[in-house]
Amino acid sequence: MNTVFWTFLAVFHAVVFTYFVVLNTYYLVMSIFAFRALRRYTRRLTSIDVDDLVASAGAPPVTLIVPAYNEAETIVASTRSLLTLRYPDYEILIVNDGSKDDTLEALREAYDLIPAPRFPLAHLATAPVRGAYHSRTHPNLWVLDKENGKRADAINAGINHCRTPLLCIVDADGLLEPDALIRVARPFLEDARTVASGGIIRIVNGCRVEDGLVREARLPRNPIARFQVLEYLRSFLAGRVGWDALKIMFLVSGAFGLFRRSLVVEVGGLAPDSLGEDLELTVRLHRHCRERGIPYEIHFVPDPVAWTEAPETLKVLGRQRDRWQRGLIDTMIRHVRMLFNPRYGRIGLVAYPYFFFLEMIGPIIEFTGYLVFLTVLALGVASLPFALLFLFVAVMLGSVLSIAAVGLEELTFRRYTRTRDLLRLFRLAFAENLGYRQILTYYRLRGTISYFRGLDGWGDMERKGFEEP
Amino acid sequence: MPSLDPTAFFDVSFDDPVFRLALFMLEALIVLAFVFTAVAVGLRVANDRRAARRKRLDALWRPLLLEALAGDRPVADLCARVPRRSRFYFCAFLYRFARKVRGPEREPLRAAARPFLPELREGLRKAAPEARARRLQILGLLGFPDYVEDLVSALDDPSPLVAMVAFRNLARREHPAFAPLLLEKLPRFEDFNHDSLAALLAGVGFEAAAPLRRALADAGRPAWVRAVAAKALGRLGDVAAADLAADVLGACEDPELTFAALELIGRVGEERHRAAVEARLRSAGEEERLHAVRALGALGGAGVRAALRRALDDPSPWVALAAAERLKQIGAADLLRALAASTHPRTALFEQVLTDNSLAA
Numbered sequence: 001m002n003t004v005f006w007t008f009l010a011v012f013h014a015v016v017f018t019y020f021v022v023l024n025t026y027y028l029v030m031s032i033f034a035f036r037a038l039r040r041y042t043r044r045l046t047s048i049d050v051d052d053l054v055a056s057a058g059a060p061p062v063t064l065i066v067p068a069y070n071e072a073e074t075i076v077a078s079t080r081s082l083l084t085l086r087y088p089d090y091e092i093l094i095v096n097d098g099s100k101d102d103t104l105e106a107l108r109e110a111y112d113l114i115p116a117p118r119f120p121l122a123h124l125a126t127a128p129v130r131g132a133y134h135s136r137t138h139p140n141l142w143v144l145d146k147e148n149g150k151r152a153d154a155i156n157a158g159i160n161h162c163r164t165p166l167l168c169i170v171d172a173d174g175l176l177e178p179d180a181l182i183r184v185a186r187p188f189l190e191d192a193r194t195v196a197s198g199g200i201i202r203i204v205n206g207c208r209v210e211d212g213l214v215r216e217a218r219l220p221r222n223p224i225a226r227f228q229v230l231e232y233l234r235s236f237l238a239g240r241v242g243w244d245a246l247k248i249m250f251l252v253s254g255a256f257g258l259f260r261r262s263l264v265v266e267v268g269g270l271a272p273d274s275l276g277e278d279l280e281l282t283v284r285l286h287r288h289c290r291e292r293g294i295p296y297e298i299h300f301v302p303d304p305v306a307w308t309e310a311p312e313t314l315k316v317l318g319r320q321r322d323r324w325q326r327g328l329i330d331t332m333i334r335h336v337r338m339l340f341n342p343r344y345g346r347i348g349l350v351a352y353p354y355f356f357f358l359e360m361i362g363p364i365i366e367f368t369g370y371l372v373f374l375t376v377l378a379l380g381v382a383s384l385p386f387a388l389l390f391l392f393v394a395v396m397l398g399s400v401l402s403i404a405a406v407g408l409e410e411l412t413f414r415r416y417t418r419t420r421d422l423l424r425l426f427r428l429a430f431a432e433n434l435g436y437r438q439i440l441t442y443y444r445l446r447g448t449i450s451y452f453r454g455l456d457g458w459g460d461m462e463r464k465g466f467e468e469p
Numbered sequence: 470m471p472s473l474d475p476t477a478f479f480d481v482s483f484d485d486p487v488f489r490l491a492l493f494m495l496e497a498l499i500v501l502a503f504v505f506t507a508v509a510v511g512l513r514v515a516n517d518r519r520a521a522r523r524k525r526l527d528a529l530w531r532p533l534l535l536e537a538l539a540g541d542r543p544v545a546d547l548c549a550r551v552p553r554r555s556r557f558y559f560c561a562f563l564y565r566f567a568r569k570v571r572g573p574e575r576e577p578l579r580a581a582a583r584p585f586l587p588e589l590r591e592g593l594r595k596a597a598p599e600a601r602a603r604r605l606q607i608l609g610l611l612g613f614p615d616y617v618e619d620l621v622s623a624l625d626d627p628s629p630l631v632a633m634v635a636f637r638n639l640a641r642r643e644h645p646a647f648a649p650l651l652l653e654k655l656p657r658f659e660d661f662n663h664d665s666l667a668a669l670l671a672g673v674g675f676e677a678a679a680p681l682r683r684a685l686a687d688a689g690r691p692a693w694v695r696a697v698a699a700k701a702l703g704r705l706g707d708v709a710a711a712d713l714a715a716d717v718l719g720a721c722e723d724p725e726l727t728f729a730a731l732e733l734i735g736r737v738g739e740e741r742h743r744a745a746v747e748a749r750l751r752s753a754g755e756e757e758r759l760h761a762v763r764a765l766g767a768l769g770g771a772g773v774r775a776a777l778r779r780a781l782d783d784p785s786p787w788v789a790l791a792a793a794e795r796l797k798q799i800g801a802a803d804l805l806r807a808l809a810a811s812t813h814p815r816t817a818l819f820e821q822v823l824t825d826n827s828l829a830a
Contacts, residue, residue: 035505039512046516048561048603056568057602057634060660089662117787119756165660188660189630190598389491396495400502407509414513 009372016369023358024397030242031404037245038237038302038412045303051086054182059189060166061089062181062258065158067151068094068172072101075172076110081212082170083138087181091140094172095158098127098148107143111135118142120160124269126153132161152270152277159269162261171255175204175214175307183304184258187297194297195260195285198252199304200236202415203229205312214307217415219424222312227436230428234405237302237412244300248351252298254278256306263288275456276327283335286347302412318443325363325447332360363444370438395433402429526555530562537577544581556585557592564607582611590619598628605631609638624654632657640669645676652684655694663693663725667700678707685713692723699729703736711738715745724757731760735767743768747776755785762788766795774801781808781815789815793822
């Protein structure tokens with residue numbers, strides 16, 4: 001027994017150490033690529049008025065599909081934000097997914113909706129559509145009313161009724177920057193092979209919002225939301241920009257993503273039985289195109305911003321991360337044949353293994369690693385100075401990555417203009433490694449257990465609304 | 470204890486190479502963190518400086534340009550104030566003004582840009598797609614027709630944005646000769662708004678009608694291209710295209726082309742085209758029947774009344790509503806009133822149409 005225990009510890013140390021080195025090397029490499037890409041990007045951005053260029057040259061028509069379920073609190077403000085977008089040719093299609101609250105009534109009252117004919121161009125299977133409404137005050141605003149069928153089902157209904165070559169999926173609890181659509185459409189304008197592109201999601205908690213627009217970006221007062229600001233910055237500015245530079249964009253966020261309609265219809269729309277339908281759709285697009293030899297590109301654009309509300313309690317955060325983890329595992333298992341499969345190019349050889357080993361299995365290794373670490377310390381078998389140094393290096397490495405993300409933020413958008421917010425972000429870069437990261441690891445582990453126990457709850461998000469003092 | 474002793478992993482002293490390596494990593498990380506931040510801030514400062522320099526140049530050029538436009542100062546004075554590295558920016562500055570003026574008022578701007586346009590053209594080969602697009606916009610507005618060859622070759626640019634800029638610049642009323650070329654290149658613009666493409670083609674003028682008719686009649690072209698041609702002919706009011714549209718309706722299954730042909734007949738058709746439209750009222754597609762009803766209403770004439778009356782019994786309430794609206798618009802309100810007073814299952818719908826004041830007869 002003693003031998004087995006020590007062997008387990010030794011092997012596990014090797015696994016944890018390898019995981020630690022590989023994960024952080026990956027993050028560092030991504031940060032460096034992201035840094036280069038963003039530097040180039042900002043240079044281009046400052047040399048030309050891209051928004052004016054696209055507005056005057058014209059751009060493909062886009063339908064914004066906004067699935068809404070019990071969003072009465074925020075739907076009018078988020079629709080107002082969508083109506084202020086600067087884009088030459090777009091319409092908004094809100095899909096009321098059988099809300100039990102006054103979502104439809106709120107929209108009807110605010111935008112003078114009347115019943116109107118809107119015929120489907122595609123026929124993805126969805127829950128029945130009850131009717132379509134057209135705004136008399138805003139000709140580019142439509143509302144589709146349907147029976148409840150969850151988010152993917154609502155989006156699929158929107159896809160069926162979308163009549164433009166491009167569709168943009170936007171969360172009803174989000175706010176888009178006025179130029180967001182122009183900017184996220186840029187890859188489609190630069191390269192006809194583009195089939196999808198995504199933009200950055202930022203946390204709206206704490207920001208000053210007026211008339212559906214974020215007037216001033218501020219850090220939230222709530223510490224849990226504040227940590228998520230840093231987490232999102234790192235994930236988008238370091239992670240996805242790096243993926244884009246390496247051409248391994250594996251996830252176009254469902255909160256704000258632009259897709260080629262014909263291809264989304266061709267692959268069968270979003271998977272209604274998936275909990276991570278945005279990741280699943282992106283992976284399916286990759287797989288579909290690679291298997292059929294269709295030339296394609298999937299991109300991430302770092303500056304079209306969609307603002308979203310972040311959970312402010314551990315309970316809601318836990319539910320969210322639990323669901324994300326279950327969605328990740330579900331997608332990984334559905335498409336496991338892509339793992340290390342050269343047929344799928346760098347998606348199968350780089351991106352998929354990263355998600356499989358570091359994101360899917362990572363929480364198990366990391367959480368067990370904490371337990372083992374505490375055990376060897378408690379048993380007094382570890383060299384304390386070395387253990388502390390290892391811990392310190394781990395914290396520093398995590399902090400460097402976050403500081404890099406804050407640096408990238410400073411380089412690109414500089415949204416947080418208040419110096420105290422910037423300093424807070426730097427402080428958070430250290431603090432998040434001492435508790436927050438471990439809590440997230442726990443939630444992800446819990447999600448893994450939930451998945452294998454067959455739990456499939458969605459986990460409702462509690463909304464506060466955007467405009468508050 | 471086995472040979473895989475984990476304590477060996479931890480049991481290291483300060484002099485141990487592993488410990489030193491860990492310390493080195495720590496130092497490197499701290500340096501890296503500072504370097505990341507410093508470079509980011511430095512780049513930000515550089516970008517801010519560039520923006521400030523441009524602001525200064527704008528302030529310098531603007532009054533000189535206004536004087537040149539008023540004829541109080543030679544354009545050469547303005548050109549002399551353009552630093553070498555700001556030539557592209559200067560052309561973009563002129564372009565902003567040029568978009569707001571037309572005809573002879575644009576001449577001083579063209580003259581001011583002329584010395585710098587060859588350099589701008591050079592950049593077309595190596596610049597990023599957006600920079601190429603902006604350069605083409607400037608060349609198209611301030612250098613036309615000297616740079617027309619660049620615009621023509623840009624129709625084949627890999628970037629849809631660049632190609633669209635070229636398309637817009639070549640779709641000009643004063644140069645209808647480009648219409649066949651534009652129609653030939655149209656298939657690569659499928660993602661763009663088809664109504665806007667039709668408007669651009671119609672903007673070329675009536676000289677474009679012949680190639681548009683040929684495109685509409687050509688079954689070898691993509692259906693959506695033929696639909697754009699039909700829409701453009703409708704905008705031009707080309708009566709000769711109605712026969713073609715009726716032929717299309719006799720043989721076409723594509724929804725977009727069918728709707729465009731129906732709309733074209735609605736705009737320019739005559740009584741003899743009514744049968745082709747009425748045939749579409751028997752279509753299984755609800756949307757197609759709706760378009761047919763609208764086309765019939767636009768076609769007008771005594772003959773459409775009976776067809777519209779039949780459409781009031783269509784299974785689709787939207788088709789029936791459109792038929793009722795068209796009946797009212799062609800002056801058949803008496804028929805609607807009679808039906809509203811009858812036992813017809815859609816009396817409420819007829820009353821709604823009759824009371825809708827926006828539907829004037």
